[in-house]
Amino acid sequence: MIRLDGVGQVFDGREGRVTALEKIDLHVRGGEFVTLIGRSGCGKSTLLRLIAGLLPPTSGSVAVADEPVTGPRRDVSFMFQRPALLPWRSVLSNVMLPVEIDKGSDRSKAAYRDRAHQLLELVGLQGFERRLPHELSGGMQQRVSLCRSLIRDPQVMLMDEPFSALDALTRTELSEELQRIKMELSTTIVFVTHSIEEAVVLADRVVVLTPRPGRMRDVVDIDIPRPRSLAQNAYVTEVATISARLHALLSEKESEDRR
């Protein structure tokens, strides 16, 4: 579904050139849930923007559904760290924004409206359709944002630390909801995070990136049955083992640097 070959990204900053990403080769299969994990400044958000077509790569190639990425695609949605809701629009009309912007859609507006109601119900926001964003809590706002990124049934969802600004409890709730939605919809998801817990709970595969320049350190498969949870469950040992391994991979770079 997503194919990155020899992707590199160089920025010309004020203090000279900065290599944000180097030699990234990654193939994400259809329906797969991949998390990109790494310290801040490892270029994981940049990588996501390359896939989204928001930024052209300096070198290498990016393809989605076997087509080279030249700009944002209709079947790829992007979810940000902050809810990024338009403050003057109601919850429902925020969810409908993508449909309104890109009129060349295949379904009628009424069909999308029904879908919007369905999605809002799925995340427990029925009855809030006419509210304005500032009337909602941070977690509820991010749920609206999730509905917005699902409204056009994307093939690929790109998520840039979408839960990192939320409190721990809301965060757990939302990652459980995301798993549930994922199991229903079979969307391909690339999810950026700096939280090991989140990576382990959500991913089929975890890509560990090293900082400056961002390179792929390792790819870890996670085959713990779903739905996963951080709470007491049958797979506590597996979750702990993989968490420990990711932890080691993330801190290894540091010891290498010291040498």
Next chain:
Amino acid sequence: MTKRSWLTSSPAAAVILPIIGLAAAIALWWGATVVFSIAPYLLPTPWDVAVKFFDQPGVLLSETGTSLLETLEGFVLAIVIGVPIALLIVRSVILERLVYPLLLMVNSIPKVAVAPLLVVWMGFGQWPKVVMVLLMCFFPIVISTAQGMKSTPTELVELMRSLNATRAQEFFKLRLRYAMPQIFTGFKVAISLAVIGAVIGEFVGATKGLGYVIQQSGASADTTLAFAAIMLLSVMSIILFYGLVLLEHLLLPWAQEKR
């Protein structure tokens, strides 16, 4: 724990408190004229002023109408010219550098100094007054509009890009809407200046308007009449200002929460 008092939380208090303040000021004024037995040609009592107004309400109200019309015409003209200029400035750095010092220069000129020139150029009709109002209002409207247009959060711009929004969509559905509260702040500053502009215009080469009335009453030492005209000017200013506040409340209900 401090309990919010009735005086800060109740909507009734929001109306009653300003009235009490106003009544107290008038009482103080009245008291001063009585206690220090000030001559009416120096400081008339509020009662004298009220009697003066109700002596010939039609005449004073028609003068008020003249000033109001000039104020509104100049204000609307300032919006019609100022907002597009601000939008152009925001779009082009070259234009901004070219025009900004010019705007600053024009704004720094004491407007009173220009009033006689305007009469020379445009005669004794309402135009020099309208242009004076325009000169007063122009700067705050341009500055606040430009500021507002620059304040769009990056994640919202990125959202629109990721949805493949056209430049026009990005402008109308995001940037302009987001700037509206700040544009309104500029309007609110400008409307008070507009009234001042009209009076300045009427001080020079006018045959009607409240500014003309004040000037004439100065010449004939009719302090009471001057006070009546000044009162009417303040009432006009207050009504115009709160009219804008009301309009903002109706048009931008989403913006209330941000303050």
